[in-house]
Amino acid sequence: MSCNHRNNYKDSLLSASALAQICAVSVKNTILIGFGMSIGFPTILIPVLSNRDKTEPFSLDAEGLSWIGSISLICIPLGALVSGMLTQPLGRRRTMQLISVPFFVSWMFYYFSSNIWHIFTALIISGVTGGLMESPVLTYVAEVCQPHMRGMLSSASTMAVISGVMIQFILGTFLDWRHVALCCSCLPLISFSLLFLIPETPIWLLSNGHFEEAKKSIAWLRGWVTVEEITEEYDELFESLYPVDFINQKGKLSGHLNEKQLKKLTVIEMLMSVKKKDCLNPLLLVTYICFLSHFSGTSPVQTYAINIFNVLRVPIDGHNATALLGIIEMLGCVVCVLMVRIVGKRVLTFASLIGISIGYMCLGFYTYLSEINSLMISEETTTKISILDESETNVNESWLPISFIIVSAFASHMGVRLLPAILSGELFSHETRAVATGICAASFYIIGFVSNKTFLSLVSTFTLPGIFWIFSAVSATGFIALYYILPETEGKSLKEISDHFSGRSKLNNTVYKRSKKDLDMSEASEKLYHE
Template sequence: MPDDKVDSDFIDYVEPEESHSVSTLRKSISQYCAVLIASLLAITYGFSVGFTIIITHQLQNDTRITHVTDSQITWIGSMNYFSTPLGAMAGGALAQRLGRRNTLLLLTIPYFISWMLISYSSTVNEILIAFIVIGTAGGIVDPTLQVYATEISESRLRGEISCFITTTIMFGVFLQTIVGMFVDWRNLAMFCGLAPAFGLLLIGFVPESPYWLASKGRLGDARQALCRLRGWTTPQMVRHEYDQILQSTVDLNSSYKPPFFSKEHFKRMSRPAVRLPFILVSFAFFVSCFNGTTSILTYALDTFELLESPINIHTATIIFTGLQMLGSILLFFIVPKTGKRWPTFVSLIVAGSSFLIVSVYVFMRNQRFFKVSCNPWLKWIPLLALEISVFATTLGIETTPWILVGEVFPGDVRACATGLVTSIGFIFAAVASKIFHSMLSVLTVSGTFMFFATVNYVGLVVLYYFMPETEGRTLAEIEEHFAGKHKLDDPTTGPEGTELMPINSSHTNGTRKYADA
């Protein structure tokens, strides 16, 4: 607990009469209101993903922009992901300097300008430039929003709120496929500018992260923000949590912060409490990006056309993104009850089996084991398999790394580590999108889907043995687990829970440095 000198200004805010406790519902509403408004930029990021589905298909037949090559199409489909790491690597420093909320507010401006540039573009280069800006802004938004959500939420809501952010991204993708069915890509880009415009108007009204405010010595503002985030209550009702935040920031601020490229900083980043979760989340991102869903989503219209969908390819794509959003919504309710491990495992099994079915179907069709013309109902097999795969993937592996990234890193390197690991995730997504057409040419359609199935099954085995259950655990407990000080039992399976690394039972719990966020 911080000493009396640090917290002396709190006394003026303590009410003499006994305060009534704030209901759990009221606390939840206050936190969700803040995240909902901040998530306008998550919706914008979803717009950028969904927009590539429409523009990569429509540009092939657009006479207003001439000489569009297949290579340019793949660059448009992947440039958003390729440029995102630029923002992700800088996002941590920017969010630490300006604040989480102010960083999100600032990013609404380049987002809006870029969408207008696409809407009025006359060349492919103008579209690519706009996507570079959009991707860079997205790279800053994702880790900043995840850290913001982690720092303003109670531990009981942290998993739900992380799922909520993912759901808003999926909603953005889904909305794009619906609107894109009725308008061309230019008008669709104009529509995309609405989310950052509303964000510019509203984000300034949400509370800043109490952790960030306290780290800057703005203790009064930190206390006020915490009161708003805990149900618009009084300082007396948040006294305990406020003290924890002060202690956390005192520990962090009193410690020496070495330069980014120094040996000391490298030593901090390479300690087990950082290195092990970094490897874990990086691998989860690899599986998430190369398990098939990312590539298929980018070129959904082309993929359904390639597999001879028995229904309209736009309708199939809307169902595809709709099931993706539905999966993220269900995960919102499932994670608090089951944790993160088992939804992830089930999603990998179902997605792997679905892609295996598509692979075998295409192989047998090409080898003329059957004639689709004589059995048109067979066309439903790959369609249903793909729709099931995206639903299953969203229920687990696609969302898992984004939930973990805000939880598993220690507070003294959280912003930096989050930015670096999300950069790796976006690079994986960019490569998966860029090489998809090449994979179809080199590995054939059947071989490509067999590769996707293999990635899912390998991911299942590795994550089963190395991914711990973090749901319902404090940030301090998670850090102690990776540091080897404390065994993080899986609360859904009892005392025989899974751990990332062998931990000697003689180790005792270390002193908690970080608050229950």
């Protein structure tokens, strides 16, 4: 989105324009909270299905439990790969509303389940639906936010997912899993209703010939001003989207292309543009960061958190410890949102990877000295002592493992865990954004599936201390690699970022904290770049 040419639009979080963008993104984030709840739900299910509770009609062995923790992750890419094609013709807001329906259906499957296939059906539905959600939510943020708001609101979107996970963990400490599912079913209905209150993105409206609606959308996002106040911005955005030879002096579409042909041309151009250097290079970068996000331990430790806390013999109940983990992850997201505008993405990412590496390195030594090698709770592991003989073990020592996990969880969520979603919204051009964000999301969840599905096998092969050391090593090597290949994009225009990846210029690693004049110049550059 371009900036206003009047003095109404200022680089302030308290300006009317900023508040309008925050409101729009916050409403959109309600569906992300629900998605986070669906991600966190297997953490509540796994202990119930592994304990062979006689009150439940079904239970699973270790292989079945590994599918509970991973099947939704492999289904998410199926939706993500087509989400861009769905988002383009339907619009960003309408797509988000439609996917609220299958989310509701999945929670109903959980609540009324009487056979194990009901559980797997719900996991598959929520996974595919979560994938369909990726392109519209990421594209919506990129297309309604100004550059000085983009990083913060993109990270806030990921924070919404983490908050959904945290809420799920907290609900699991008070309610049984069926009533948790019933509570969660309310959120898709709330999201569907609230989305009527925010506008479609001006870029999508203009590109599909809805000119009057585009004016109203810009006026809404600029602080609920009148349409007359955004005329100049609208005209420039219109000219940046439609080549001059396709418009006449009155700013209307000429007879060269009709509305239907323009839509087809846009889809074809998006597909063909993915293989270009300025799209392929950032795509590879985001995919590598997705690998770091999962194989640094964040996903499997979160999924199997209750079992991990139980086998480590932490001094509080596993459900309560998992709820605490969710709160810590949420605090890490808050730090990211507050600090990304100040220190930039590189510093946060490096601090994140160092913290993860140290936390899991210490946890690996703790489990090694405690001779805790297996994850699945058994008679043997429940009678093991922490470091010394049980009679000599004190409370401070028993708090060590949860402290190490908390350090790693906080570090991951203040940086590398949020980075793929943040970068997906700003590294790609308007022509490739819908498709590229879908591909990025598919990569994120395919890697997440592999991470979760192989976790129990890796623990069996390398032992629990060994897998924690692997997490530490992955984070350390990631720090070294990203130091050389991750540019600082905070405060930079989309044109500057694209020029960097296409090789036309090179970004420096300073964080731009721009004056009003600089912002106006940056926005003028972005409008020429179809943003």
